[in-house]
Amino acid sequence: MTYSYFPGCTLKTKGADLDHWGRLSMEALGIHLEELPQWQCCGAVYPMAKDEIASRLSAVRALAAARDLNRPLVTLCSACHHVIKRTNYDMAHDETFRDRANNYMKLDTPYAGEARVIHYLEVLRDTVGFDQLKKQVKHPLTGEKIGAYYGCLLLRPSKQMAMDDPENPTILEDFIRAIGAEPVIYAQRNECCGGYVTLENRDFAKRRANAVLENAQAQGAQMLITACPLCLYNLKENGGGQLPVAYFTQLLAQALGIREEQA
Amino acid sequence: MQRIGVFVCWCGSNIAATVDVKQVAEALGKEPGVVFSTDYQYMCSQSGQEMIQEAIREHRLTGVVICSCSPRMHEATFRKTCQKAGLNPYMVEIANIREQCSWIHKDKITATEKAVILGRAAIAKVHLNAPLTAGTSPVVKRALVIGGGIAGIQTALDIADAGFPVDIVEKKPTIGGKMTQIDKTFPTLDCAACILTPKMVDAAQNENIDIISYAQVEKVQGFVGNFSVTIRKKARYVDETKCTGCGLCTEKCPQKKIPNEFNLGLDNRRAIYIPFAQATPKVATIDPNYCTMLKTGKCGVCSKVCTAGAINYKQEDEIITREYGAIVVATGFEPISMEPFDEFAYSQSPDVVTSLELERLMNAAGPTGGTLLRPSDGAHPHTLVFVQCVGSRCDGAQKGKSYCSKICCMYTAKHAMLIREKYPDTEVYVFYIDVRTPGKNFDEFYRRAVEEYGVHYIKGMVGKVTPQDGKLKVQASDLLGGRQMHIDADMVVLAAAIEPDKSARPLATMLTASMDTNDFFTEAHPKLRPVESPTAGIFLSGACQGPKDIPETVAQAGAAASKVIGLLSKNSLTCNPCTAKPDELMCNGCSSCEKVCPYGAITYVDKPFRGPNRTTLTRRVAQVNPAVCQGCGACTVACPSGAMDLQGFSNKQILAEVDAICR
Numbered sequence: 024m025t026y027s028y029f030p031g032c033t034l035k036t037k038g039a040d041l042d043h044w045g046r047l048s049m050e051a052l053g054i055h056l057e058e059l060p061q062w063q064c065c066g067a068v069y070p071m072a073k074d075e076i077a078s079r080l081s082a083v084r085a086l087a088a089a090r091d092l093n094r095p096l097v098t099l100c101s102a103c104h105h106v107i108k109r110t111n112y113d114m115a116h117d118e119t120f121r122d123r124a125n126n127y128m129k130l131d132t133p134y135a136g137e138a139r140v141i142h143y144l145e146v147l148r149d150t151v152g153f154d155q156l157k158k159q160v161k162h163p164l165t166g167e168k169i170g171a172y173y174g175c176l177l178l179r180p181s182k183q184m185a186m187d188d189p190e191n192p193t194i195l196e197d198f199i200r201a202i203g204a205e206p207v208i209y210a211q212r213n214e215c216c217g218g219y220v221t222l223e224n225r226d227f228a229k230r231r232a233n234a235v236l237e238n239a240q241a242q243g244a245q246m247l248i249t250a251c252p253l254c255l256y257n258l259k260e261n262g263g264g265q266l267p268v269a270y271f272t273q274l275l276a277q278a279l280g281i282r283e284e285q286a
Numbered sequence: 287m288q289r290i291g292v293f294v295c296w297c298g299s300n301i302a303a304t305v306d307v308k309q310v311a312e313a314l315g316k317e318p319g320v321v322f323s324t325d326y327q328y329m330c331s332q333s334g335q336e337m338i339q340e341a342i343r344e345h346r347l348t349g350v351v352i353c354s355c356s357p358r359m360h361e362a363t364f365r366k367t368c369q370k371a372g373l374n375p376y377m378v379e380i381a382n383i384r385e386q387c388s389w390i391h392k393d394k395i396t397a398t399e400k401a402v403i404l405g406r407a408a409i410a411k412v413h414l415n416a417p418l419t420a421g422t423s424p425v426v427k428r429a430l431v432i433g434g435g436i437a438g439i440q441t442a443l444d445i446a447d448a449g450f451p452v453d454i455v456e457k458k459p460t461i462g463g464k465m466t467q468i469d470k471t472f473p474t475l476d477c478a479a480c481i482l483t484p485k486m487v488d489a490a491q492n493e494n495i496d497i498i499s500y501a502q503v504e505k506v507q508g509f510v511g512n513f514s515v516t517i518r519k520k521a522r523y524v525d526e527t528k529c530t531g532c533g534l535c536t537e538k539c540p541q542k543k544i545p546n547e548f549n550l551g552l553d554n555r556r557a558i559y560i561p562f563a564q565a566t567p568k569v570a571t572i573d574p575n576y577c578t579m580l581k582t583g584k585c586g587v588c589s590k591v592c593t594a595g596a597i598n599y600k601q602e603d604e605i606i607t608r609e610y611g612a613i614v615v616a617t618g619f620e621p622i623s624m625e626p627f628d629e630f631a632y633s634q635s636p637d638v639v640t641s642l643e644l645e646r647l648m649n650a651a652g653p654t655g656g657t658l659l660r661p662s663d664g665a666h667p668h669t670l671v672f673v674q675c676v677g678s679r680c681d682g683a684q685k686g687k688s689y690c691s692k693i694c695c696m697y698t699a700k701h702a703m704l705i706r707e708k709y710p711d712t713e714v715y716v717f718y719i720d721v722r723t724p725g726k727n728f729d730e731f732y733r734r735a736v737e738e739y740g741v742h743y744i745k746g747m748v749g750k751v752t753p754q755d756g757k758l759k760v761q762a763s764d765l766l767g768g769r770q771m772h773i774d775a776d777m778v779v780l781a782a783a784i785e786p787d788k789s790a791r792p793l794a795t796m797l798t799a800s801m802d803t804n805d806f807f808t809e810a811h812p813k814l815r816p817v818e819s820p821t822a823g824i825f826l827s828g829a830c831q832g833p834k835d836i837p838e839t840v841a842q843a844g845a846a847a848s849k850v851i852g853l854l855s856k857n858s859l860t861c862n863p864c865t866a867k868p869d870e871l872m873c874n875g876c877s878s879c880e881k882v883c884p885y886g887a888i889t890y891v892d893k894p895f896r897g898p899n900r901t902t903l904t905r906r907v908a909q910v911n912p913a914v915c916q917g918c919g920a921c922t923v924a925c926p927s928g929a930m931d932l933q934g935f936s937n938k939q940i941l942a943e944v945d946a947i948c949r
Contacts, residue, residue, distance in 0.1 A: 188626070188684070188685070190627070190628070190629040191625075191626055191627070191628045191629065208628065208633065208634060209634070209752075210629075210631050210634060210750060210751060210752035210753065211750075211752055214750065234752075234754075237754065238752050238753075238754055241753070241754055241755070242634065242753075
């Protein structure tokens with residue numbers, strides 16, 4: 024099975040681990056991620072201003088390309104997923120935005136939200152299936168207590184992201200169970216880490232990062248996993264080092280026995 | 287040929303504003319067989335009814351069509367009217383031109399056209415109507431109340447007071463229900479036990495009341511006046527007639543670590559237990575899931591210490607079958623699970639409790655002896671945050687309930703007030719969407735909490751509760767102040783939405799009583815018949831019909847009882863003559879009708895028929911018990927040979943209606 028894949032710029036630089044182990048793991052599970060032939064930065068931040076359009080055109084371009092290839096578009100980075108999924112929703116539902124974007128793009132076939140955008144985790148849950156994944160695990164992470172860190176981008180706004188319950192998500196916990204570890208539920212797992220304000224208000228970013236790490240630690244977590252490069256950076260740089268933080272694809276590759284082979 | 291009279295009602299402006307009633311009366315007057323046609327402002331009024339009776343006599347009418355509201359509303363009224371004028375009541379047909387026409391259409395021309403068509407269909411049916419005579423069936427003068435909470439107890443007491451025997455079936459080892467777990471009651475703050483336990487004792491001592499505790503209804507057969515109910519009385523491994531309730535066994539049992547459901551798991555009980563001191567019947571019960579003797583055959587401590595010799599490890603479930611004239615459903619409610627609402631950290635900290643758990647933590651007979659202590663470390667809490675509407679008034683069907691649970695605003699005000707009164711060193715916050723306190727002396731009560739007791743009422747919802755460093759970090763929005771709030775709380779109390787008891791759904795199926803989408807029992811009419819189920823002989827008491835506080839529950843319990851008393855004081859009931867009737871010559875005895883009949887009204891008999899050449903053939907044919915048949919018509923559809931027909935709604939009559947509509 025082949026899916027179109029949008030890695031995003033961070034996954035080519037700082038977040039290379041997220042991308043590298045993600046691709047290898049999917050390959051091992053029998054799914055090929057075919058990188059879109061041409062893609063640009065997703066815009067990185069979903070604009071809050073309703074009239075902003077230029078920064079979202081690259082997302083539209085990626086979506087149109089995915090539609091033309093007639094394959095679902097898989098994303099991995101939380102930020103890319105957030106921007107592309109919401110832009111797709113707007114292209115399907117917001118007539119004004121759709122018309123304006125199409126006027127800029129001058130595509131051969133105007134785009135109207137036809138592509139299906141799915142997150143890597145959704146592929147694991149809905150296509151592979153966590154039960155099936157569990158069977159393919161060669162080195163279960165038995166005994167490890169892992170906290171899932173969702174951050175703010177992956178789940179909300181829930182109507183548009185349509186991935187999981189935004190208050191009480193289970194997809195990452197189910198993933199943790201599938202690779203043989205024990206998920207730790209802690210309150211801050213779906214709160215913002217403060218990463219976005221690290222340049223203008225570093226103290227605040229530190230407070231938030233520590234709140235997340237301390238809460239996870241207090242509930243018994245030994246490490247955190249995330250799908251977001253910015254969260255990982257912020258928790259590591261601005262947090263107090265309470266817990267190690269890793270990309271979920273790193274643990275997936277480890278459980279599937281891929282990291283050993285490579286080493 | 288029938289002589290038919292047509293009466294078109296205006297229903298004030300309800301019908302007349304959208305339907306040209308004069309034109310309808312005129313058009314229907316030209317239909318074949320119609321000898322009289324008129325319209326009137328209120329056909330159901332006394333003068334309207336007199337007009338109908340006069341027309342019946344004057345024009346020697348043999349059939350009547352009334353174009354008015356739904357037959358559910360006034361069919362019985364108009365049948366009675368016509369009967370008084372000498373007409374068979376089953377010669378009356380209602381054309382519903384209100385609910386099915388004027389209320390749902392806007393355009394007067396098309397609505398008028400539709401009203402004429404509906405009237406025409408009714409006329410076509412009356413042409414084929416035949417007079418029907420209702421039979422009677424006797425009434426068993428005994429009532430069954432399912433559920434022994436305050437609703438069931440009150441209903442049973444009122445029925446018993448009128449002199450009728452009544453049984454209470456309660457699934458728990460004791461009657462009393464949720465009210466036994468409550469500390470004080472709003473708005474008077476009198477103690478729940480002080481007003482409930484005397485009623486429990488009354489019920490136990492009343493000669494007319496039989497309490498069947500630790501039991502469940504398994505099967506219901508029959509119909510209004512003649513129900514036959516099978517009840518499974520679970521083995522409690524204790525002889526109820528011998529046990530004195532001394533409680534010695536519950537102190538000596540070596541199995542000590544069983545979550546005590548009466549205190550919502552906040553403390554432990556033994557494997558043999560009496561739920562609480564005032565339990566009725568005050569009899570011990572052995573929990574077979576934990577008893578070592580029942581599981582392994584080794585122990586027997588309770589049997590050794592019991593001086594009354596009441597312990598019986600060999601006891602088995604008892605099946606009781608009894609006849610009843612009426613059944614009252616009083617299955618009550620339970621708080622919803624907090625699992626989908628873990629943003630409030632219920633699963634993460636023992637200091638996050640539901641309001642019902644708080645009742646136990648504040649109750650003198652509760653696990654802390656009535657002193658409010660944090661479950662995690664037994665410390666005195668200084669800051670408490672109440673979250674209202676947890677699971678109530680949720681939008682969308684994803685989680686929670688769309689309705690208002692109604693009781694939470696008042697009990698939260700009560701909790702906040704009691705805590706501030708007993709512990710003046712506390713800070714109490716209540717987060718709410720709206721405060722809803724209609725009811726006698728209710729709003730005054732809430733205002734007292736705010737004004738006299740200084741409870742901080744904040745409009746807004748709590749977004750997140752984070753257990754951290756022995757505190758509960760509460761993040762919330764203050765909508766009126768337009769700010770984010772961060773409170774370090776010692777305890778968080780969740781006002782969980784309430785939902786019908788889990789046993790209600792299977793019970794409704796057994797009773798063929800209808801439910802709404804939330805599994806609350808539906809009443810026969812939301813305003814005019816609030817304590818009756820649409821199924822005859824089934825009555826509703828308390829929160830099984832919708833969220834209710836204690837005063838409302840008791841009022842409804844009494845109302846249900848009065849309806850039961852009205853039914854049981856009759857010696858016989860008039861049956862519905864619109865029952866199924868097989869044409870024995872066409873019936874081939876295939877059993878299709880028997881299989882679909884939900885009431886068990888159809889049986890088969892071998893009957894002799896005359897065959898060719900003076901021979902006699904014995905054939906198996908269907909027979910309908912008209913007293914049991916409810917006239918649902920399922921058999922008439924299932925019958926492959928068309929032998930089964932419903933009197934008053936025959937296939938011929940229905941097709942005549944369809945023909946009239948399609949003409």
